Amino acid sequence: MPIELSQFRKNLLYAVQAPLVNVMHDLQTLSEIDSLAERQQKKYGKQALFSFIGGIVLFIFAIVVSDKGGIAIALFFTTLALLIFSIYALVRRSKFKHLNIGNYRYNLTKQVVQMLARDMDTASIFDINLSFQAIEKKEHLISTNSHPHKSGWKIDSFLHEWLIIKSQFLDKTRFELRLTGMAKKQYGWKRGSSGKSKYKSKSKSGGLDIDLSLTYPQRRYGAVKIFKNEINDAIKLPQTSILRGLRVTEKAIQISVRLAPQFAEDEYAVYQTITSMFLSGYQVLNLAKLIAK
Amino acid sequence: MQIQLSWIDPNTGNRREPILETPVAIGRQFSAMPPQNNGQRVSRIAIEDDLIADYHALIDWQNQELIIISQNTPNGIQVNGVQLNNGSLDNGDRLQIGSCEIVVNFTPTVSSGECDRMVGFLFKRRCGRTDRIDCPHCNPTYQEDYAYYSGYGDYHSGCWGSDYYYNRDRYYYNPETGNVDFTEADAMSLENEYDGDFEQNMGAS
């Protein structure tokens, strides 16, 4: 499914069920939309700035020549026109700012999808939900608590599951990968030195949760159960991440990992963690297969 | 995917080593074997031997495994000396069909020009294409992929799971019950071992 720009502008969501070729094509389109938006944003920003400066210069000039009636009036009108154009350019710029999506999310998705595709049938369908919305949005608010130290202050917590990738490997194992960004925002009134109260807010990232579930064919990997209690040791993660949960059932392995806030948008660290999670899962499954034979 | 079968023809005494595209059918009568299986062209091998049925067995890839399926023949098949009807094949396995011993190789001799680069990431497998030009899947930097998990795929001593790996032949997974057991003979030998240790300890005390 090609990307419908007007629809995408509305919800900043890319959702698709398609094979690798189409997904890669769409991600390429997204990166083109993004770089176009970046360019346009720059262009309109420049236009706004120059027409604003031009307007100011003409305005000063108009004051200087204010005794020469006709010329001064013409200069005032030109100034006005330039300022209006400057505002118009700012409006256009803000429209493109909205489409200037973070490169990190589509670049990461591209890398992960390519890695996974190596063990998939070329015709296999990827089920992808990739959102470019900010984590800190009303829709993603999960709780509001009062600040533990600052009286009258509150803390909003946000959770946004911005990437879900589902599909199936050649060995019929179904995988589901979920990336959930977290953020916190504290806000309230602060009394300044002058005695005036000012409204302040401060946001920070809460890290990134990565959940992977591998639902495997029991016939092939059923022997997993015999080392159920030792699987912890097979999980190897980069230093940027910690293991938060590990569940092994008759049908699936579930691995939950958290990245610290400073790595939550670090493309390399996130890719490395995702890759390590898949490799860890398969270090277990491949041994189970050797035993089941 | 291709495999290489090698055997000595019972009639001529010549070694035969064809490289074949799977699926591969083995039997006595060329015409008795199916030309197609699941829409794929079947490579048919006819061996004139009284102990081989007209259509004896089929070898095919399923889920990244090479498997052999006996075609309800009274004599069945032996894989590395074990009688069975269906089973998976490893590189270098010996098949006994009739009076013929057939060795199975996944990676035919280099002279065939087949691409032996590894593809796949989570389950390693060979490319297997005969044409190396513009190979879409081959990855020459295959080893570098595992930098994030050093020792991936290694279960030797010191690595995770090594005990299970060394004893892997003793385990038996029963898909019907879902249980993993030691095979009986091996369980017995373990027991004896244990008794032996026990007696030794008693004697020492």
Ligand SMILES: [Zn+2]
């Ligand atoms: Zn190749």
